Amino acid sequence: MGLDGVEIILRSEELFGIDIDDKEAATVETVGDFYELICSKLLLSPLQPPVTSEELPVISEEEKRFWFLSRQTPSPAPPDILPWSPQSVWDCIVAIFVDQQGLRLEEIAYNARIATDLGVD
Template sequence: MGLDTVEIVLRTEELFAITIEDDEAGAVRTVGDFYHLICRKVGVMPLQSPVTSAELPTITHKEAKFLFLSTHTPLPAPVEVLHWSPQSVWDVLVAVFVDQQGLKREEILYSASIAQDLGVD
């Protein structure tokens, strides 16, 4: 796993308040694989062909701290504070790739290979 991949995994763990094991991360090949893994971890049924919303979410450090998502040990966010839906999981995942890799939201496709298509090492 390259540094870019590690940063994406760490940011994802932070925002979704989940833990992704090395073997789980190593099995992810496409954005869709990653999306399904996150959905499973947060307990939502993934969409078959997610479409990115027109406006991506942004979570500032202040908001992350408020939502209990910036701790070194992820805490489950209370459902009344943050309720994940299949669409919000997809949009936040796309936002992570855009933010961490400087990619365009249009490049983040469900079937995109993270290494080959997106150039994430």
């Protein structure tokens, strides 16, 4: 896995407050695999397949502060900060790929292969 892939994983770990080990990362081939892995770590049932919302989320400074603090003292996310749902997880994953890789929204499909279709090394 190249630098781009590592950055996507690190950003996802930070945002969702999870850890993805190397073995887990090695099993991810498609955006859908990545989505299902994150949902499993958040104990959510993934949508099959999810549909991207018209407006992607933007993570506010308040949310960033919460995640920084939660890494220091683990606690559940307050519902008004980040109430993770299968839909919000999908939308955030799409937002990460758009922002991190400069991809177009329509390129990020559930079955898109991360390395070959999206060019993430």
